[in-house]
């Protein structure tokens with residue numbers, strides 16, 4: 001899959017969804033059958049759900065002791081401002097990220113630091129209606145199609161492109177997934193991806209003490225909201241003025257121009273605030289560069 | 290033959306792994322797991338030298354646990370990873386961590402040297418965690434190599450003598466196996482070489498035995514494809 005416009009063109013020509021296209025692509029390029037690919041994705045879906053349930057079940061402190069318990073905190077509260085689905089998406093994203101930070105088992109989507117967004121949004125939407133596991137798996141394939149093209153043409157790594165590459169890509173992936181899940185067109189799915197990714201351009205990767213916790217955990221929850229918003233706009237027929245492939249290109253070039261301090265080195269941004277440095281000192285006993 | 294590595298959809302949604310960091314935890318576990326496969330028999334002693342970012346943040350990422358778990362043969366998504374320290378005790382594996390946050394001439398920000406020992410054998414690999422749980426081994430026992438661990442690979446330590454290569458490839462083709470990729474690394478002419486041979490399918494045990502019986506072959510290990518995705 002070289003570009004999303006090409007993929008969209010093919011999908012329309014064959015009357016397929018993005019998810020179906022991704023299944024075919026995977027089967028062809030990995031020399032497996034479509035059924036094998038679907039089975040593998042089903043396993044990932046189960047792992048995602050297990051992580052959500054585990055994160056909601058017990059408050060999990062992180063390895064560093066700097067975070068944990070927020071998923072439960074948010075889930076206990078009846079939402080006062082958000083709708084149920086948006087509230088759930090944030091809760092699930094937090095739960096998954098807290099499992100990750102406590103050395104639990106998660107599915108990278110596309111990375112461990114951004115692993116809460118896709119399952120958070122997907123399970124919140126799926127549990128709000130009558131969706132089958134098979135439909136959810138197809139939605140994950142749609143997400144994967146978007147992520148695959150981003151990875152091929154830009155980057156999915158915070159160390160290379162900043163957090164826009166991780167959480168931004170995850171938000172774009174999740175947006176496409178839920179648009180397809182609720183029956184939106186492949187066009188709408190990609191418009192949603194474009195809008196989600198546009199809204200994270202320039203996002204720094206600035207983890208405090210170099211750990212995948214602050215700001216990563218809450219950033220996942222908030223990117224889940226972004227994703228739902230982009231999907232909602234796309235389902236209403238709103239389109240992105242900049243085509244999705246060009247947004248991906250812009251993300252790549254913004255990533256290249258971000259200074260090294262904002263690409264996972266903990267050398268800038270939140271990591272270098274007085275409190276950020278204090279936390280790093282309390283963990284390592286010496287100032288981090 | 291696959292010439293250019295494509296990105297699988299399971300590199301994007303997946304792999305399943307133990308957090309918190311795909312590069313500092315899952316990648317570290319994978320590197321050590323690969324090193325473990327290159328050692329004959331279970332390790333009794335392990336020394337991990339962490340460089341750069343791995344060195345400065347390993348505690349909060351559980352990199353030490355991940356490396357220990359990998360050397361015990363645990364996969365990067367094994368939930369027992371967090372208990373690696375007690376598992377090592379049970380397995381009588383002594384672990385030493387050396388941390389070099391700012392070495393000179395760092396070729397990659399997430400670099401680690403893994404040394405595993407037991408009574409009969411030792412391995413020494415230098416590898417990088419590339420992100421997303423992907424890794425690359427650059428150096429094996431002092432030889433420059435390139436091992437990703439995605440494909441079924443034979444790693445052969447052998448004398449550098451005329452005809453060794455031919456006899457190895459002949460034995461492989463006799464077993465009807467197709468070579469996807471092959472790299473030979475030598476230090477000084479006439480001394481020893483390391484061959485890394487990627488095969489499309491596993492070699493039957495009898496063919497492995499025949500290879501091991503070759504007088505010039507000092508050691509043969511198999512690194513099974515540890516793909517994140519299908520399989």
Ligand code: SF4
Nearest residue numbers: 113158163166205216
């Ligand atoms: S801030 Fe950096 S480490 Fe945290 S989620 Fe974003 S890219 Fe990953």
